[in-house]
Amino acid sequence: MSRIGVAFGEGPILIPYITAGDPSQESTIEYVEALVKGGAKIIELGLPFSEPIADGPIIQEAINRSLEAGMNPKKFFELVSLMNCNVPVVVMTYYNIIYQYGEVPVESFVTDAIKHGVDGMIIPDLPVEEAEEILKICEGREIDLIFIVAPTTRDQRIEKIMGKISGFVYVQARLGITGVQKDVSQSTYESLERLKGYDIPKAVGFGVSNANQAAEIVRSGADGVIAGSVFVDIIQRGDANAVQLLEDKARELVRGIDEGIENNKS
Amino acid sequence: MISTKFGKYGGQYVPEVLMPAISELTFAYEEYVTKNKDGFMDDFFTRLKDFGGRPTPLYKAERLSERYGREIYLKREDLLHGGAHKLNNALGQCLLAKYMGKERIIAETGAGQHGTATAMAASYLGLDCEIYMGKKDINRQRLNVFRMEINGARVNPVERGSGTLKEAINETMRDWSKSVDTTHYVIGSVVGPHPFPKMVRDFQSVISQEAREQIQTEVGRLPDSVVACAGGGSNAMGAFYNFLQDEGVKLIAVEAGGKGIESVSESKIAHHSASLVAGREGVLHGARTKILQDRDGQIVESHSISAGLDYAGVGPELAYLVDEGQIIPEIVKDEEAIKAFFLLSEMEGIIPALETSHALGYLENQMGEDLGEIVIVNLSGRGDKDVETVIEESHRLGVKHQTMERIERRI
Numbered sequence: 001m002s003r004i005g006v007a008f009g010e011g012p013i014l015i016p017y018i019t020a021g022d023p024s025q026e027s028t029i030e031y032v033e034a035l036v037k038g039g040a041k042i043i044e045l046g047l048p049f050s051e052p053i054a055d056g057p058i059i060q061e062a063i064n065r066s067l068e069a070g071m072n073p074k075k076f077f078e079l080v081s082l083m084n085c086n087v088p089v090v091v092m093t094y095y096n097i098i099y100q101y102g103e104v105p106v107e108s109f110v111t112d113a114i115k116h117g118v119d120g121m122i123i124p125d126l127p128v129e130e131a132e133e134i135l136k137i138c139e140g141r142e143i144d145l146i147f148i149v150a151p152t153t154r155d156q157r158i159e160k161i162m163g164k165i166s167g168f169v170y171v172q173a174r175l176g177i178t179g180v181q182k183d184v185s186q187s188t189y190e191s192l193e194r195l196k197g198y199d200i201p202k203a204v205g206f207g208v209s210n211a212n213q214a215a216e217i218v219r220s221g222a223d224g225v226i227a228g229s230v231f232v233d234i235i236q237r238g239d240a241n242a243v244q245l246l247e248d249k250a251r252e253l254v255r256g257i258d259e260g261i262e263n264n265k266s
Numbered sequence: 267m268i269s270t271k272f273g274k275y276g277g278q279y280v281p282e283v284l285m286p287a288i289s290e291l292t293f294a295y296e297e298y299v300t301k302n303k304d305g306f307m308d309d310f311f312t313r314l315k316d317f318g319g320r321p322t323p324l325y326k327a328e329r330l331s332e333r334y335g336r337e338i339y340l341k342r343e344d345l346l347h348g349g350a351h352k353l354n355n356a357l358g359q360c361l362l363a364k365y366m367g368k369e370r371i372i373a374e375t376g377a378g379q380h381g382t383a384t385a386m387a388a389s390y391l392g393l394d395c396e397i398y399m400g401k402k403d404i405n406r407q408r409l410n411v412f413r414m415e416i417n418g419a420r421v422n423p424v425e426r427g428s429g430t431l432k433e434a435i436n437e438t439m440r441d442w443s444k445s446v447d448t449t450h451y452v453i454g455s456v457v458g459p460h461p462f463p464k465m466v467r468d469f470q471s472v473i474s475q476e477a478r479e480q481i482q483t484e485v486g487r488l489p490d491s492v493v494a495c496a497g498g499g500s501n502a503m504g505a506f507y508n509f510l511q512d513e514g515v516k517l518i519a520v521e522a523g524g525k526g527i528e529s530v531s532e533s534k535i536a537h538h539s540a541s542l543v544a545g546r547e548g549v550l551h552g553a554r555t556k557i558l559q560d561r562d563g564q565i566v567e568s569h570s571i572s573a574g575l576d577y578a579g580v581g582p583e584l585a586y587l588v589d590e591g592q593i594i595p596e597i598v599k600d601e602e603a604i605k606a607f608f609l610l611s612e613m614e615g616i617i618p619a620l621e622t623s624h625a626l627g628y629l630e631n632q633m634g635e636d637l638g639e640i641v642i643v644n645l646s647g648r649g650d651k652d653v654e655t656v657i658e659e660s661h662r663l664g665v666k667h668q669t670m671e672r673i674e675r676r677i
Binding site: 049050051052053054056060067072073094095096097099100101124125126127129130147148149150151152153154157161172175176177 | 270277278279280281282283284285286287426427432436439440443444445446534546548549550551552557559561562563564565
């Protein structure tokens with residue numbers, strides 16, 4: 001079982017997202033430590049691309065700050081090595097970045113990702129139809145390729161995606177782009193229902209910002225809660241105690257997750 | 267099923283949330299456009315004629331012909347309703363949206379030509395319409411912004427990044443991923459995920475369908491070359507498509523050379539928009555194509571005096587045809603385009619769009635390729651929208667031209 005699979009073995013978990021290098025490499029290391037301390041079991045780390053079409057304003061701004069501070073794939077891999085955190089790391093980036101890296105398109109990126117301790121990849125502009133190239137390269141190697149299931153994804157496509165996926169399935173909670181929302185959308189319940197028969201961890205993201213949502217998502221049968229914009233927003237505000245605020249927010253969401261588990265048991 | 271690719275180019279690199287909509291659109295494209303289901307294409311051509319004013323003339327530019335010692339024919343897309351070739355595509359897609367039962371239209375626009383064409387078509391067909399446009403483009407194309415609003419469209423300014431076409435496309439895609447159920451995205455060029463590049467090409471290919479017949483009626487044979495400007499490449503693909511089968515016809519795509527392609531900097535800026543000449547294979551806005559990007563794969567800001575050519579990517583089919591040697595890519599710089607703008611205006615009584623002026627500028631320089639005796643230039647649009655820009659930029663660049671002397675004397 002991959003490190004990601006093991007992480008899900010501990011029960012429903014929190015997966016925070018932040019953008020690497022926002023606003024600096026050093027701060028990312030501190031932030032990740034705080035998130036892990038707050039109870040994160042997998043870290044999703046954004047490797048910035050200049051045209052993030054799947055991301056909302058909060059993460060777009062983070063990507064801009066990171067690019068302006070000079071983040072690039074080489075530095076990203078160095079950063080992952082330096083972090084030395086004991087939870088799995090998933091890189092989220094767009095396909096062009098993976099394609100352009102190194103000597104051999106895609107192959108070089110995957111090789112260096114594994115070498116530096118990246119456990120999985122989420123590529124929001126790579127639907128299964130275009131994934132043959134990277135799937136072939138990942139075959140038999142220690143890296144998971146995570147696909148997104150959207151509210152618009154119906155049974156036939158789900159089957160196709162489940163045939164290619166590894167690690168976990170990223171359940172997109174609502175239409176649109178990333179961002180902060182207050183409630184849990186109807187489509188979350190529907191997507192989880194559609195995915196019921198598949199033996200792979202299901203993590204719900206897009207718009208998760210508070211403990212109640214986290215609890216509700218776990219109650220609906222999810223194995224993981226992904227939250228990004230709510231953390232990136234803390235980083236953006238740049239308060240002196242940002243590290244503490246990140247840890248607190250993670251703890252709050254983990255508390256929500258635990259509540260959800262309790263409800264499920266009773 | 268029709269292939270989603272052109273060789274290694276093209277494809278469907280889009281977020282999962284859009285894939286069902288893309289599949290639905292692909293199905294509609296195959297049925298209505300390629301198989302004329304319910305007489306869709308007949309309806310389209312009738313409307314192009316009645317609403318759009320097709321066919322557009324193929325006009326022999328006598329004085330230009332004399333100047334260059336060749337027969338220069340202009341395919342007058344500037345005379346299409348709205349003043350540019352853009353309506354061919356906008357009308358086709360809006361009509362398709364209607365056949366598909368969509369109620370709302372969204373579109374990006376650079377120069378505003380596609381936005382105005384879409385606003386016109388949407389208003390004509392009774393569809394709601396929202397246009398995304400970069401802040402910088404809104405400032406340099408004010409007239410077109412008003413035209414869109416007058417036709418009932420809402421124009422949403424995009425402030426991010428350089429505030430040009432690239433950001434407008436990003437924002438329209440984001441809107442679409444929230445609104446796919448009710449909304450059709452009318453993409454403005456032969457770019458984006460399949461089926462857009464093929465569908466837009468099919469709607470625009472009416473240009474070469476007409477021109478190929480017209481030139482044979484006029485001179486009894488095919489042209490030696492066809493010249494068109496290329497940003498995203500829709501007027502070029504439209505002007506070339508029906509000549510691809512004709513081996514003796516040279517097809518020349520003229521890109522915006524801006525301040526010159528030699529002046530590429532390491533950082534985030536290219537001083538041109540020549541993706542076919544200077545771009546590298548990559549993935550942008552849903553397709554694998556030739557792109558202006560830095561070493562890491564970050565897309566760089568392109569530059570052209572012409573907003574409609576100012577784009578870091580290009581249609582995947584053009585990238586493919588350039589690799590295959592079927593299309594020859596060339597560049598014309600800002601200043602050369604301005605001179606061609608003045609030249610056509612003075613010699614033929616036609617004010618061309620700045621985009622089109624790049625194709626015309628190529629005639630003046632005739633770099634590299636021998637154009638032969640009979641040349642068709644796709645006069646893709648009229649230049650009223652560009653008059654202010656041309657005067658300001660000429661002044662700034664110190665362009666020496668008698669038109670400028672006349673204007674400056676008066677001022």
